[in-house]
Amino acid sequence: MNQVKAVLFDLDGTLLDTAPDMGAALNAVLREEGRPPVGPEVAKSFSSHGSRGLLEYAYAAEFHARREELRDKFLRYYAANIAADTQLYNGISQLLAQLSANGIATAIVTNKPQAMTEQLMPYFPELAALPVRVSGDTLAVAKPHPDPILYAAEQLAIDPTHCWYVGDAERDIQAGRAAGMKTVLARYGYIAAHEQPEHWGADYSIEHPLQLLELLR
Structure with missing residues (x-):
């Protein structure tokens, strides 16, 4: 890793x-x-x-x-009603813990408005502990523009070429590629039947969060 x-x-x-x-x-x-x-x-x-x-x-x-x-x-x-039934995907807690144990920094880059992003954090301590969270209105642009992802890397003080970006939407892959990062498609996420993720150009794809650890090894 x-x-x-x-x-x-x-x-x-x-x-x-x-x-x-x-x-x-x-x-x-x-x-x-x-x-x-x-x-x-x-x-x-x-x-x-x-x-x-x-x-x-x-x-x-x-x-x-x-x-x-x-x-x-x-x-x-x-x-x-923001966290009535929302939950972490199975394996996310273990994934974040393992990345931390291996000295790999983590951050959130979402198009969700900052107010909503931060309102969710107290319900999920694993996410609240992440030092960098970039929301859809943190900057003047949002994904698929690469700037939010580049800004997160800057806040972590890590060169983008040493970062991977994981997301479930085409704009995630577009933004990650434009930022010069390796991209990972979360196929377990919200992909509609009419979409064609095989054409999005992701470097890797995973069917479960913990499969990311296998790729990193």
């Missing part, structure tokens, strides 16, 4: 399974407007794209005309 000095992670669909609570927030908005709810598979497919992805799926073209109104409703409910 001595050639890799840091591993940076996406949050939703990579470290945390937030889809149950994201889906519940969407269904609360739909229920308020007398619309039918979506099922858990829809939430899993679109949660990686945040409130916009979920609302755009549910409202189609109407979303663009009501963007701010719908997003405000969604985020209000989500903030009030």
